[in-house]
Amino acid sequence: MKYKFMRLLTMVAWFSVVSVSLSAAEKDKVWPDIPLLDVITENGEFPDCTVLHPPVGCVGTGITADYVLGRLTMTLAGDTLYESGEYVKGESGMRIKIRGNSTGAAAGQKPYKIKLSKKFDLLCRGDEAYKEKDWNLLKISTWNTGLQNEESNLLTALGFILSRTVGMEWVPEYTFVNLVMNGRYMGLYYLTDAVERGDKRVDIQKTGFLIENDAYWWKEDVYFKTAHQITSMGYTFKYPDTDDLDDKTMGQIRQYMDDFEKVLFSGGDVGEYIDLRSFARWLLVQDITYNDDVAGSNMYLYKDDYDESVPMSTKLKMGPLWDFDAMFRGTSYKDQWGLFHSSPFFYYGQLFEDENFVEIYKEEWEAVKPILMECVEKGFADLEAKFGTALVESFELHKTLYPRECKNSLQAQMDELMGLLRERISVMDRLMEDCGESGIKAPEVVGGNMPERLFSVDGRQYLEKDGEKFPTGLYIRQKADGTVEKFISR
Incomplete structure (x- = not known):
């Protein structure tokens, strides 16, 4: 009953949003119990981007984007965790722009890059060394044809879990957040560290x-x-x-x-x-x-x-x-x-x-x-314990804006990914055994042999067979001599 009441409140809050910053009381009463980012930009301007298409011989759809100036307030259960103040270059405020390439160019929810005027740890880890200016807001929904309903909300979380499990030297950390910009609800996001040089990021010397x-x-x-x-x-x-x-x-x-x-x-x-x-x-x-x-x-x-x-x-x-x-x-x-x-x-x-x-x-x-499944199961258990009900509520809130996303339950997604990993462990063992002395x-x-390779613009490789028709789109054919050419399937 409490969950249904909370869900109703979030729905009411979404449909009543106006183009002004939400009050602390509203945030405390209706928003799920994960951080809420409230961005107010100068003149109410929303970030935009220009889509760029690759030159001949190249792949990918890119973007170019400019920063929009503004202020950022981050709250949790009505308590203010961070307040940037109005934008003053080098002193206060923040800038925000659309990030990514194919994800930034795609329709729907946009990913963003945030640059603070002064360093702060938006993940609130309690250590001054984590303070930085650059932060990422990543889309919650990932289109993926290999998964149930062709979507997942947990691949980024799983990727970071696996990175730690295999022993990568540095792994970004994250939290889930809801984003409001200029009074408009923008959806559920991952808020993450940025990939950059830093004492608590990629820790390299100035000469590196x-x-x-x-x-x-x-x-x-x-x-x-x-x-x-x-x-x-x-x-x-x-x-x-x-x-x-x-x-x-x-x-x-x-x-x-x-x-x-x-x-x-x-x-x-x-x-x-x-x-x-x-x-x-x-x-x-x-x-x-x-x-x-x-x-x-x-x-x-x-x-x-x-x-x-x-x-x-x-x-x-x-x-x-x-x-x-x-x-x-x-x-x-x-x-x-x-x-x-x-x-x-x-x-x-x-x-x-x-x-x-x-x-x-x-x-x-x-x-x-030997530790792969144990680490993933623990990682998902920690995720559920930390975000749990608030994440489920945020899925529902997100669907009021993007009804085709966040379709799979949190438990169903965790079960599906762990099941795929178990299957793959057996495959990897077999592949390792079969490689023998040949490596x-x-x-x-x-x-037969494949003298040429065919890739879609997002990097997926296809096997080109006689008479086979590929989905409509632009492809890159790499020839046996290493040169490439564009190929269009209609």
């Missing part, structure tokens, strides 16, 4: 770097390419900031990547250049969840520092893991190795020619396998 193997390099002003990257990919910078990046630093980073590639593709000891275990752990999450988004999976790489006199004093590491929308979507190969084993978008196909890397990958699997190779193509 954090880069991304990026399908959207073509919309950036500063980027570089290496000899073994395919045309559709390029390296972009998370750190150093491009405004602070001089020619010397750019040259050093590019040289390190070039040197690593030369050793990798000549069969040398890449362990001198990269942390093989971090590369193995990153891939394990992709393989465990048979992720099929090989172009847009946010392939971050970082190096703790760069000493010009001893370039390899620290090794290149893989991570952090980010963007989990395509987990369990690759149903056509859920009984095979994941697409990263054969994808031209990154280095793993070549790395699996290295016996040392194969052994490390196997060791990491054997280490994580871990790309999945074989039924019916």
Whole structure:
């Protein structure tokens, strides 16, 4: 009865929202018991974006977006957790813009990036070291054809659980929040740490770097390419900031990547250049969840520092893991190795020619396998204990705005994902045993060799067969010589 009454109150609150900030009393009475973010922008302006389409030979639909100035108030059960004040550059307030690429360009709920004028820990962890300016608001609903009702609300949470389970060096933290902007309810979101350099984020020295193997390099002003990257990919910078990046630093980073590639593709000891275990752990999450988004999976790489006199004093590491929308979507190969084993978008196909890397990958699997389900079950139990009823109530509130989302119950989603993981553990064991002395190779193509690869603009790989018609859309065909061309299915 209490739940039904609370649900009714949230419905009433939604339909009575007006274009003014909600009062503290209203927040205390009607909002579910998770943080409420109340954003008021200057002149009531809502963030907008311009959709960008890729040039020939590239993939993805991107966006460009400008910040909107404003103030942010965060409350919980009527208590104020944070108040930014009105926007004054460098002193108070905040800025907000639409983030993401394909998610930002898509219709419906928009993801956002928040930049505070002064550092604060919006996750309220009680440690001054967590204070930062940059924060992300991620959509609660993930479209995914491999899951019940083609949707999930828990893939981001599961991705972070798996990241910790395999031992990634840094994993973003999050909370669920409801967002109101200019008096308008905007939906349920994940509020997360941003992927950036920081003492409690990617903790690297000022002489280090954090880069991304990026399908959207073509919309950036500063980027570089290496000899073994395919045309559709390029390296972009998370750190150093491009405004602070001089020619010397750019040259050093590019040289390190070039040197690593030369050793990798000549069969040398890449362990001198990269942390093989971090590369193995990153891939394990992709393989465990048979992720099929090989172009847009946010392939971050970082190096703790760069000493010009001893370039390899620290090794290149893989991570952090980010963007989990395509987990369990690759149903056509859920009984095979994941697409990263054969994808031209990154280095793993070549790395699996290295016996040392194969052994490390196997060791990491054997280490994580006994604890995998226990960690996921505990992670979901902690999520339910912390957010529980408030999250269920927020699903209902969210559906008043997006009736086709949050369709599956919290319990049903947890059960489905744990069931898929149990099935995949058995598959992974079989694949490990079958690889034998030949190592871990790309999945074989039924019916013969595949000289060309076909990808949708979101990075999904398709097998091109005679007479087969693909869903309407734009595709990228990679030819045997490594060149690419656009392909349109009508």
